Amino acid sequence: MRQFTAIVNPTAGASTGVAALLRVARLLREAGAELETEYTRSLEHAQDLAREAGARKRVVLAVGGDGITGAVGGALSETGTPFGLVPAGRGNDFARALGLPTEPDALAPILLEGSPRLVDTIEVDSAHGRTVALGSVYAGVDALANRHANHTRLLRGAASYYFGGLRAVATWRPAAYRVTVDGEEHTHRGYTVVAANSAYYGSGRIIAPDARLDDGLLEVVMIRHAPRLLFFSLMNELKTGTHVNRPEVEILRGREIRIEADRPVPYGTDGEVDANLPVTARVLPGSLAVLC
Template sequence: MRQFTASVNPTAGGSTGVAALSGVAPLLREAGAELETEYSDSLAHARELARRAGARGRVVLAVGGDGIVGGIGGALSGTGALLGIVPAGRGNDFARALELPTEPAALAGTLLRGGPRQVDTIEVASAHGRTVVLGSVYAGVDALANRHANRARFLTGAASYYAGGLRAVAGWRPATYRVTVDGEELTHRGYTVVAANSAYYGSGRVIAPAARVDDGLLEVVMIRDVPRLLFFTLMNELKSGAHIHRPEVCVLRGREIRIEADREVFYGADGEVEAVLPVTARVLPGALAVVC
């Protein structure tokens, strides 16, 4: 029977993480599993707690949204430790990519009996430092939108992302990017460059429909400079992934992507990292085992 250590930040996202765990915890214990809970006060603290628990051979449960899941998953990348996910955030995009259930009984069943699946992670390197994340690295208007969403006081979930997106697009000036994919350089002028391990970002938006978390590659999605009205149409098409069929969208694949820009442009990663370009994203194939 598996032994679990749940990592919860009681202040991040209010009480949603605590509530989500409270629905699953009794079911795990009733089945005979051992479960301990550790509370963190920051993402760095959560990473350290996860490493310690993983080193003791415990299944580390990341309880929260993509930020906490990406942070803990990144900390466990390459260690051989097993990650479990209890989705409890605004987006839950990596959990969505893994098709994890959210209903407590179904999720508990997966955590108890699901097999480990080896998935890729992303090493992110910039002047900000080095870290490892799970879902995607994005540079441009979406990073600015996520920055606004993270600072929203009265909106939650998809509504905060939508409002953040409107605010970001309204003031956006297209940037000229230099994008290097596996050593091949190209120039791109537009709204964003996304290096995606997962198909989803921004609370269920299908930014890279062909992305797979275990194929050893990153999907590079670039949205060119277009009139704002057309850009809003493209944003709406992110619900289904239909945007990739438009000529204004370029999609490439690679193992290492370097993104630079002609002015100060923010990039983000899994909803948490906020820094300024340039940045390099490199896939780490099969570096993390996740209960699925």
């Protein structure tokens, strides 16, 4: 029987993280599993807790949204430690890409009996240091929108991202990007560049429909400059992924992507935004063992 350490973000989804864990924990313990719970003070603290639990050969659970999922999963990348998710945040995009349920009755059997699946992660290098992300690295108006969403207290879930997007687009000036994919340079002027390991970001938006978590590649989605009204239409198409058919959207694929810009442009990873370009993203194939 598996032994679990749950690492909880008590503020995820307006404190739904604790409630979500309680429902799943009852089912795990009724099945005979051991479960210990650790509450985080920060994402860095969550990473320390994850490494310590992994060193004790425990299954590590991230309880919350994409921020804590990315932090804990990044800490466990290349360690072989089994990693599980209890989705309880605003976005839950990595859980969505894995096809994980949120209902405790459906999730608990996966955590108890599911075989680990090896998926890719993203090594992220910048002047701020090295980190590991799970879903994507995005640089531009979407990172600015994410920053606004993270500071919105009156709205939750997709509504906070939509509000953040409106605010970001209203003030965005097109940036001139230089994007280097596996050594080949591309120039681009517009709204964003996304290096995607997962199809989803921004609370269920399908930014890269063909992205796969285990193919050893990143999908590079570049959205060029367009009139604001057209861009709002394009944003709406992110719900289905049909934006990729627009001429303003170019998609490349590669293993290492360097993103630079002609001015300070924010970039984010897994729902967290705290740095500006330049940044380099490299795929780490099969580096994380996820229960799914």
